[in-house]
Amino acid sequence: MSAWLVSLEGTEAGRQLAMALALLAAFLHALFGALQKGRHDPWLSRAAIDASYTVMAAPFAFFVVPWPEPHMWPIFAGAFLIHAGYKYSQAMTYQRGAYAVVYPVVRGTGPFFAVIGAGIVFGEHFTAGQWAGVGVLMTGIFGFAVYNLRTVTVDRExxxxxxxxxxxxxxxxxxxxTYDAYGIRATADPFTFLAWFFLIDGLFMPVYTRRRWRRLPSSEIVPLLKLGVIGAVVAYLSFGSILVATRIGRVGEAAVLRETSVVFAALIAWVMLGDRVGPRRLTLMALIAAGAVIVKLTG
Structure with missing residues (x-):
């Protein structure tokens, strides 16, 4: 399968598959965010998920995929540091703010910087139409944040x-x-990067939160471990999809399409939690979808 994926790099078929994977990652990332922001401490939720996917990745990293090339170890170290900073800031965000407000801000900020980073690192350049699509998409995403900020009643202080x-x-x-796209392109076998990425990436949060685990009531341990296993599977599919998408397609386009996760987050809240959608939310979702379509059609 590795050879087949590599053969798709730079082809139109590869670009189309990359877009499909980015949309799959969007849906799964919305689900992943909801799992971390659930009823448990977001620090411990993330730690449980990370510990689970490290354990799952170990046999694949050691016994299934080819061993990483020597030049990959510094790349893995850089990925570890960047993701540690991401997880820390994400937990700080979820600890302080309502998910419906902060999640759109996180996802709306990301694509703008990612497109710029893809231009600097990979020489990708968006057309004027694609930048317009990014603007439409970000307007919809930040519109969600403003709308939810006006209606949410928790964590306002x-x-x-x-x-x-x-x-x-x-x-x-x-x-x-941007960095992970560089990393997965730096090795001959993309699954080598995926296996070792998950093995190494999952080490930070369980160690960092060890004191919180000691204060956790015993009745919460089993539910958190179950959450960790479910979240690990979602993480594999979500982050794995976007990493493969950035290997075989354009990084900027994949980054923008993934941020349609805000639409999926609203739909999950509507279907699973009974949240009311209404005409304003429908309009904002339409803006986000329109922005993604513009990026695709004008590329």
Whole structure:
């Protein structure tokens, strides 16, 4: 399968598959965010997920995929540091702000910086039409944040620092999107990067949150471990999809399409939580979808 994926790089078929994978990643990322922001401490939720996908990745990294080339170890170290910063800022965001408000800000900040990063690192350049699409998409995403800010009743006293952390998290999203795309392109076998990325990436949060685990009531341990396993599977499919998309397609386009996750987050809240959609939310979702379509059609 590795050879087949590599053969798609730079082809129209590869670009189309990359866009499909980016949309799959968008849906799964919305689900992943909802899992971390659930009823548990977001720090421990992320730690449980990370510990689970490290354990799952270990046999694949050691016994299935080819061993990483020597030049990959510094790249993995850089990825570890960037993702550690992302996870820290994300947990700080979710700890302080309502998910419906901060999630759109995180996802709206990311694509703008990611497109710029893709231009600097990979020489990708958006057309004027694509930049217009990015503008439409970001308008819809930030519109969601403003709309939800006006209606949400929880965490309002900590909303200002939460929004600040959300912007920082969005910058980390752009950083890891660009850097991980560089990393997965630097090795001959993309699955080598995926296996070792998940093995190494999952080490930070379980260690960093060890004191929180000690204070956790025993009744919460099993539910958190179950959440960790479910979240790990979602993480593999979500982050794996976007990483493969950036290997075989254009990084900027994949980054923009992934941010339609805000639409999926609203739909999940509507279907699973009974949230009311209404004409304003429908309009904002239409803006986000229109922005993604513009980016695709004008590329």
């Amino acid at each position: 900590t909303m200002v620092p939460a929004l600040g952390w959300a912007v920082v998290t969005g910058a980390f999203v752009a950083a890891y999107t």
